[in-house]
Amino acid sequence: MSPTMRRLDAREAEFLSTLDALLAFEAEADERIDAAVSEILRAVRTTGDAAVIEYTRRFDHLEVSSMAALELPHAELKAALDSLSVEQREALRIAADRVRQYHERQKIASWSYQEADGSVLGQQVTALDRVGLYVPGGRASYPSSVLMNAVPAKVAGVGELIMVVPTPRGEKNPLVLAAAAIAGVDRVFTIGGAQAVAALAYGTQTIPQVDKIVGPGNAYVAEAKRRVFGTVGIDMVAGPSEVLIISDGSGNPDWVAMDLFAQAEHDELAQSILLCTDAAFIDAVAAAVERLLPTMPRREIIARSLANRGALIHVDSLEQACAIANRIAPEHLELSLETPEPWVEKIRHAGAIFVGHHSVEALGDYCAGPNHVLPTMRSARFSSPLGVYDFQKRTSIVNISDAGAQTLGRVASILAHGEGLQAHARSAEMRLKS
Amino acid sequence: MSPTMRRLDAREAEFLSTLDALLAFEAEADERIDAAVSEILRAVRTTGDAAVIEYTRRFDHLEVSSMAALELPHAELKAALDSLSVEQREALRIAADRVRQYHERQKIASWSYQEADGSVLGQQVTALDRVGLYVPGGRASYPSSVLMNAVPAKVAGVGELIMVVPTPRGEKNPLVLAAAAIAGVDRVFTIGGAQAVAALAYGTQTIPQVDKIVGPGNAYVAEAKRRVFGTVGIDMVAGPSEVLIISDGSGNPDWVAMDLFAQAEHDELAQSILLCTDAAFIDAVAAAVERLLPTMPRREIIARSLANRGALIHVDSLEQACAIANRIAPEHLELSLETPEPWVEKIRHAGAIFVGHHSVEALGDYCAGPNHVLPTMRSARFSSPLGVYDFQKRTSIVNISDAGAQTLGRVASILAHGEGLQAHARSAEMRLKS
Numbered sequence A, B: 001m002s003p004t005m006r007r008l009d010a011r012e013a014e015f016l017s018t019l020d021a022l023l024a025f026e027a028e029a030d031e032r033i034d035a036a037v038s039e040i041l042r043a044v045r046t047t048g049d050a051a052v053i054e055y056t057r058r059f060d061h062l063e064v065s066s067m068a069a070l071e072l073p074h075a076e077l078k079a080a081l082d083s084l085s086v087e088q089r090e091a092l093r094i095a096a097d098r099v100r101q102y103h104e105r106q107k108i109a110s111w112s113y114q115e116a117d118g119s120v121l122g123q124q125v126t127a128l129d130r131v132g133l134y135v136p137g138g139r140a141s142y143p144s145s146v147l148m149n150a151v152p153a154k155v156a157g158v159g160e161l162i163m164v165v166p167t168p169r170g171e172k173n174p175l176v177l178a179a180a181a182i183a184g185v186d187r188v189f190t191i192g193g194a195q196a197v198a199a200l201a202y203g204t205q206t207i208p209q210v211d212k213i214v215g216p217g218n219a220y221v222a223e224a225k226r227r228v229f230g231t232v233g234i235d236m237v238a239g240p241s242e243v244l245i246i247s248d249g250s251g252n253p254d255w256v257a258m259d260l261f262a263q264a265e266h267d268e269l270a271q272s273i274l275l276c277t278d279a280a281f282i283d284a285v286a287a288a289v290e291r292l293l294p295t296m297p298r299r300e301i302i303a304r305s306l307a308n309r310g311a312l313i314h315v316d317s318l319e320q321a322c323a324i325a326n327r328i329a330p331e332h333l334e335l336s337l338e339t340p341e342p343w344v345e346k347i348r349h350a351g352a353i354f355v356g357h358h359s360v361e362a363l364g365d366y367c368a369g370p371n372h373v374l375p376t377m378r379s380a381r382f383s384s385p386l387g388v389y390d391f392q393k394r395t396s397i398v399n400i401s402d403a404g405a406q407t408l409g410r411v412a413s414i415l416a417h418g419e420g421l422q423a424h425a426r427s428a429e430m431r432l433k434s
Helices: A015-023 A031-047 A049-060 A074-083 A086-104 A143-156 A174-183 A193-202 A219-228 A253-264 A279-295 A299-309 A318-328 A361-366 A402-418 A422-429 B015-023 B031-047 B049-060 B074-083 B086-104 B143-156 B174-183 B193-202 B219-228 B253-264 B279-295 B299-309 B318-328 B361-366 B402-418 B422-429
Strands: A006-009 A111-114 A120-127 A130-134 A160-164 A187-189 A212-214 A242-247 A271-276 A311-314 A332-336 A352-355 A392-399 B007-009 B111-114 B120-127 B130-134 B160-164 B187-189 B212-214 B242-247 B271-276 B311-314 B332-336 B352-355 B392-399
Touching (some): A006 A015, A015 A271, A015 A318, A031 A049, A031 A219, A049 A193, A074 A174, A086 A143, A086 A174, A086 B402, A130 A143, A130 A193, A143 A160, A143 A174, A143 B402, A160 A193, A193 A212, A193 A219, A242 A253, A242 A318, A253 A279, A253 A299, A253 A332, A253 A361, A253 B422, A271 A279, A271 A318, A279 A311, A332 A361, A352 A361, A361 B392, A361 B422, A392 B361, A402 A422, A402 B143, A402 B361, A422 B253, B007 B015, B015 B318, B031 B193, B031 B219, B049 B193, B074 B174, B086 B143, B086 B174, B130 B143, B130 B193, B143 B160, B143 B174, B193 B212, B193 B219, B253 B279, B253 B299, B253 B361, B271 B279, B271 B318, B279 B299, B352 B361, B402 B422
Parallel strands (some): A006 A311, A130 A160, A130 A212, A160 A187, A242 A271, A332 A352, B130 B160, B130 B212, B160 B187, B242 B271, B242 B332, B271 B311
Antiparallel strands (some): A111 A120, A120 A392, B120 B392
16 A cells, blocks of 8 residues: 655755645636626625525525524524533633634724824724624534634624524534624524625625625635625635644654644645654654554545645755745644744744644644634735734824925925826915915 | 716715715726736746747837846936936935835734743734735826835835836836835836736746735736736725815815815726715805816816716715715715814724815825825725735744643644544644643
C-alpha cells in the first residue's frame, strides 16, 4: 500500500513549482448553478415572500401557507438550549463568553482632532443597522459558526441580527438553535439557499432588508452572495480550509498527525501540510498517520484529503519554512516549535498563528476566543479574520472653520482648476473672503 | 423653459417611492464587455508581457518591443514635478502632507493580552507587501486620486506600490506623474485597461504580482477587478458620485447651488440632492441654479445630471431630513446648518459628513485630509472611506499555555464531538494530561 501523504523536499529544484501546483485551487464555474441562482434572485426580488415560500417547498420539502410559519419563535430557541446536556450547554456558554471577551478588544472607536485654525477632522464609527447570518443546514451545520459570526456582530452593536437556516423536511439542529439563543440572534427564519440570501439582500414583505450578509454556505449560497454584493455587504467567499504546521521535530508526532487529520476531516478539498527541519520526525509523523488513520470515524474523507492535497515537506531551516509559509499565506499556521515566540513576527501572511505545541487549532476553532472565520486560498496576503470591525463602518468628519476655509480653499481651487473641474474650484472660492 | 431641477415635497404620500426611483441606479451588465475582459485576462495570464504589449499596441496605439519600454523611470516623474508651476507644485505638496497627517491617525496596531493561566491572545497587524494602483488615462485622470490612493498605502507601510496609467498615443499627464512622485509611488507602468489589471493580479515576466488593486477605472477595468477578486484584494467598485445637502435655510443659496454643480459636473449620472426645511430658501437655490448654470464651462454635463438625477426637496424638519439621509446613505453629506454639530451623530450612514457652511465638499476632495474615495450607491450602510486600514491586515495570535490547553481542551472536545468532528476532538484531547 502506498503511503497516505506525499513527501517533498524543499531543496529540490522543482520544489516551488510542485508546491504551487499543490496549492492551486479554483472553484469551477458552473453555468447550471449560475442560471439557477440568477432566476431565484429575480423571483424573490420581484415577488418576495411568495417566491421564498415556493422555493422552500420545492428545495426543502416544507409546506407552509405564509412566511410567518417559517419564523422560529424565541421560545423555540430557548427550548433547544434547555434540551441540551448540562455539559454541552456549559461548553457553548464558555465558548461564547471567551469569544465575546476577545472580540470586545476589537471594537474601533470614533476619533477626531482639532487643528490650530479651529477645524476638526476625524472619523465617526457606527455599527451596521441590520445583519443577516446564513447558517447551512445538514452536514455542515455548525453551532460554533453561529457563535463566531453572531457574537462579533452583537459586540459591534448591530441593531438586528437575522439568522436564516434551512430545515429540510423540518429537521432542526438543536445545537445550532441553542447557539443562536446564547449569541443573542434577534430573529430566525427556517429558509436557506439562494432564496434566503435574496430575501435578506432585497427584503420581502416579511423579512427586512439587511445591510450585510455573513456566514458559510454551499455553491448556490456563495454564488448568490457574490451577486448581491453591492446591494449589501458580504464577508469573504471561503475556499477549502487549510492548515500549515511548521515543526522543528521537537513535538509529538501523534499530535502533529492528529492536527493534520483535524483539517483533512472537513472535506476532501481541505489541505494539510507539514514543513519540518527534521527528516526522522517526518518519518515518525508519516508512521503516525498510517497508524492512527484507521481509528478515525471520518477516515475516508481524511485519506482522500491527505492523498490529494496534503504533503510532508522537508525543509533546510526554520527561515526557509517561514519563507514558504509566507508564500502559502495559510488560513491556519501551527508553530510546532520548542521556542516558537521569536518566529511569530517572521510570519507576514496567515489567518491565525497557533504558537507552540499546546496551541492546537481545534482550540481556536471552538473556544480560545479568536474568530474561526479566516482568510483562505492565500487571501491572508490581503485580508483578515472576521471581526467586530466587519460590523462597524466609518464616516469621515470634515468640520472646517472659516479660517481653515481660507487656506484650504486656495489649495483646492488650484488643484480643481488643474483637473478641469471649475465648479469644484468655484465652490471653494466662494468661501474665500478677499 | 422648464427649471433645471425637479422639486419634491417629503410630506407628499408618494414621496418615498419617488425618492427610491430617483436613487435607483444599476450598472447595466454588458455582455460585450464581459467577453472582452474574460479574453484579455486569459491572454495575460497565459502569455504575460507579450499579451500586455499587444493590447497596449491595439488599444493605446503605443508600439514597443519590450515591457521595459512601458516602465517610466523615476527621473521622468521627478521631471514632471519640476515642470509644474510653483503654485501647482506647492498645492500638491500641501494636499499630500495634509492627507498623510490625517491618515497617520488611522494606523491600526498589533495588540495582545495575557490570561491568568499564561495563555496569550491577540492580533498581529502587518502591511500588505505589494499594491497596484490603477489610474485612468484621458478625461478622468486626476492627480488628487493618485494622492488619495497612494498616500494611505505608503502610510500603512506597503512594501511596493506599483502604479499603472494608460498613456494613449504616448500622451502623459504631468500632474498625475508629479502626484506619483510626491506620494512615493515605487514603479509606474504606462499600461491600462483590463490588461493592466490582469498584469497586476497574475504578474508577468516583468510586472510582479500584487496583493491588492485599488483605484478607479472604466467599465472594462471595473469588470476586470471584479473577476480577479480573490486572487488579489480590490477596493470597492465605485458607482456615480453623490452629494446630499441638508439645509435649514441659513446659508447662501449661491454656495448651495455651486456645491450641487460641483457634484453634477463629474458626469451626467452624478447625483445632487438638497433637503431643506425652508421653502423660500429652496426657491432662492433654484433661482441661483438657473442664474449660475450658464456661467459654468461644464454646464451641459451639469444640466443633464441635475435634470435626470437631481432634486430640491422640501422637508418638515431636520429630524425628517436626517431620516431621509440615513435612507439615502449618501457618499457626501453637507450639513449646511446654522448650528450643525448636534446633527452629526444623528447621521448613521454617510461616506463623509461636511459640517457647516465652510466645510464645502471640494475641500475634502483635495486637501482637507480625509480620503475622497468613499462608499457610493447606499454602500455607506456597510462600508467605509478608503483608509490606511485597507492596506493593513490582521493575523490572530493564539498562544495557549499548557494549563490553558487543559481547560480549553475539554470545552473544545465536547463541542467538536457535538459537530461530529472527531479528529478535532482528539487533537484537543491529546493535549490533556489526565
